[in-house]
Amino acid sequence: MRKLFFTSLVFTMLAGCQSGAQLAAPAAADDTQPQGNDTASGSTAEASASASAADNGAERPASFTAWVDAFRRHARSEGISQATLDEAFANVRYQPRIIELDQSQPEFVRPIWEYLDTAVSSTRINQGRDKLAEHRDTAREMEQRYGVPAEIVVAIWGIESNYGGNFGSFSTIDALATLGYDGRRQSFARGELMAALRIIEQGDIAAERMVGSWAGAMGHTQFIPSSFEAYAKDGDGDGRRDIWGSIPDVMASTANYLARAGWQRDQPWGVEVELGSGFDYSQADDTRLSSAQWAERGVRPVNGGSLPDFNEAAVVVPAGANGPAFLVGPNYRAILRYNNATSYALAVGSLADQIAGRSGVVQGWPRSEQPLTRSQVRELQERLNAAGFDTGTPDGVFGPNTRSGLRSYQRAEGLVPDGFATASLLERLQRR
Secondary structure (H helix, E strand, O other), rough: OOOHHHHHHHHHHHHHHHOOOOOOOOOOOOOOOOOOHHHHOOOOOHHHHHOOHHOOOOOOOOOEEEEEEEEEEHHHHHOOOOOHHHHOOOOOHHHHHHHHHHHHOOOOOHHHHHHHHOOOOOHHHHHHHHHHHHHHHHHHHEEEEOOOOOOHHHHHHHHHOOOOOOOOOHHHHHHHHHHHHOOOOOOHHHHHHHHHHHHHHOOOOHHHHOOEEOOOOEEEOEEOHHHHHHHHHOOOOOOOOOOOOOHHHHHHHHHHHHHHHHOOOOOOEEEEEEEOOOOOOOOOOOOOHHHHHHHHHEEEEEEOOOOOOOOOOOOOOOHHHHHOEEEEEEHHHHHHOOOOOOHHHHHHHHHHHOOOOOOOOOOOOOOOOOOHHHHHHHHHHHHHOOOOOOOOOOOOOOOHHHHHHHHHHHHOOOOOOOOOHHHHHHHHHHHH
């Protein structure tokens, strides 16, 4: 009953005091581009925003002050102590820059090969090897405990925060209060803000040390507060879960997350493969077969030998028939639980392989292809829908529905149904 009252109170207050802020449903996920914080893999927006976070707080709008006061009353009714509330909200500030970042949706999307060039650079690989050597005993201990290879945990650490070099400097309380008051996903941010208060209440971290990205992701491997509550572990035995200052806690928490996400001990994430000349690309991405069944269809590792022994595996072709192909198993899907983007999962797997001394991606990418902008993807969706190939509601995001509709169109036109959107395909539809 208290929750219903609080929700009604806040919504009524915002409607009366806040100009232009409305509740919005979460945006549809682009399943090829990393979601959330991406500081370590090439985003300068987060880095520059974090660097000036301390200077970006504006004088609190009166309606924000009222919102915070109402949220404090709600949190107190939910069992958060007055001492924690005083600590967390003593200097809370509305951060306009966070709203700018939240509302921005870049028109141009990097192709996967450009993302991987940065995320799996030679510098990142060498730093990862150094970090693994520096923390080898801890990394191997967590590998034994959770069954997740040390190089996978180190790869996530590298991609999420450049091995701790940039996990953001926004106050998590500032970030989530700002987004809860004025963001696109207000309900989500309010839930995460409550989780952040519970973390402070439990004594894992002081409010002033709870820092991270503008979106509320925290620490070396960028846990949002609810994920911290569910998966964070005390790796060094000091009674606290500190993913900001304790590398054992960081490694234990990250490995536990993947283990709980379904990581299977002693299995690889996947392997780069060659596809036979008669491969049916309509089976890529979504069809799950055993490794033996894929072998019968001509799928072979690029480096020779046998395929990993997967009961359920998929062939992933992130750049279509002219780019690399990968056979991926359940551990690839566990990485997707961490960040549901094809490019992210492939970056983690490839970086981990090379940190461990294995080869990276062998086959070349179709670098001459220019990715479609978001407005071009929206036009592609509209034209496919008009031609009878359903992609759902046009939104400029290339997800599973759009890929399915594009494949249907490619089959109807006698093209290779690889579901890879190119400028030439859009031009073909424009001439239709």
